[in-house]
Amino acid sequence: MVKLVLFNKPHGVLCQFRDSDGRSTLADFIDIPGVYAAGRLDRDSEGLLLLTDDGKLQNRITAPAKKTWKRYLVQVDGDISDDAVARLRSGVTLKDGKTRSAMVDKIDEPESLWPRDPPIRVRKNIPTSWIEISIREGKNRQIRRMTAAVGFPTLRLIRVQIGEWELGDLQPGKFSIETRGKR
Structure with a gap:
């Protein structure tokens, strides 16, 4: 077995x-x-x-x-724009090449998540937002680099599905x- x-x-x-x-x-x-x-x-x-x-x-x-396919819930720094989501969907150019197209949607903060230990950093004057992103490749720290490349650095990354x-x-x-x- x-x-x-x-x-x-x-x-x-x-x-x-x-x-x-x-x-x-x-x-x-x-x-x-x-x-x-x-x-x-x-x-x-x-x-x-x-x-x-x-x-x-x-x-x-x-x-x-x-x-x-691997699916992630991602909390990013700032209120992610529609333009940034569109750029993530079409693929982002990183130092090691362009990423494949991805499935990306802006979502509400997931209700059923556990608290992170340690908690993410919180800045009073800068909101955070959440996206759900699915990718078919696995470059080193890919999602973190993708969100940073479109101006919204990753604060929390949770993989919820693999295939x-x-x-x-x-x-x-x-x-x-x-x-x-x-x-």
């Missing part, structure tokens, strides 16, 4: 099982032998991380050629296990 672990990675946790600098890692939350992260999520990002013991499934999830798998109501630091047919 193939194991697939759906984990809600808290802010500040590295997507690896060991760290020589003593930072929080997956080992602080998951004690399941033989599973490895299928993809990455930055230390300062939160949300869905998939781990599996099956190399073929890991490849299906992470291979750039597969173009697996067919959704975070649902899984709380930070918790995981669920799916088992799938034979290898």
